[in-house]
């Protein structure tokens with residue numbers, strides 16, 4: 001891909017990458033570093049293959065991998081296999097019942113920030129960046145079915161935490 | 167939670183996101199019609215998803231200014247990367263040439279030749295170890311099997 005074309009593509013997906021990095025790392029300086037790294041990588045390797053998904057998915061995958069790198073370096077979060085964690089039986093209460101809209105937003109925001117990265121990243125990709133399961137699967141390098149189950153686990157975990165404030 | 171509920175529960179996120187096959191979607195429809203618990207659960211997940219989405223404006227920067235800064239820095243960095251490649255390449259050629267000339271030259275005493283040889287060997291070892299570190303760092307760049 002030509003450089004000028006690449007720069008145009010980057011301009012379109014850059015803010016999404018930035019949002020992903022900021023929300024995953026919770027740190028503006030680290031996020032800027034990650035983005036710079038990702039852009040430099042894209043400009044250097046230029047190996048985007050359109051047959052394997054969108055440019056956006058490719059770029060976000062690079063950003064995501066850099067973020068994981070940093071999270072691991074800083075050891076802010078223990079490495080756990082989210083897939084193997086058994087979900088407890090859900091008892092449901094509507095979140096509206098426990099808090100007003102604003103309170104709820106504050107609680108959700110706080111709980112989201114402290115979820116394990118594997119839950120957080122999939123929620124960011126789905127709820128903030130509004131991506132479909134197929135595209136999320138390409139970014140995380142997992143099948144669409146796994147996206148669905150991971151997302152459901154992430155939402156369940158968040159719901160459980162939000163409910164615990166009730 | 168009975169087995170049917172558990173199976174349907176797994177589908178609820180896909181149901182909300184409209185990512186189910188028609189068959190699964192109908193299955194969820196049929197089940198929640200007759201199951202108060204699962205339909206409450208669906209409402210809960212829907213409300214949660216909505217409240218997460220409402221945070222979007224807060225969490226996703228609308229202005230492009232930050233992004234522009236990042237882009238400019240990255241461009242500067244790639245430019246300086248190219249500069250480094252040129253400088254290092256030129257140094258290699260010059261040092262190699264100097265070594266070659268030195269090897270052919272008659273130098274007395276022989277100790278000087280040994281010392282210069284050791285110097286070159288030392289540089290080569292250092293270079294190799296840097297290369298190895300780089301390669302190792304690159305290997306950990308792959309996350310195919312990483313669970314976080």
Ligand SMILES: [Zn+2]
Pocket residue numbers: 170171172174197201202203204205
């Ligand atoms: Zn049920």
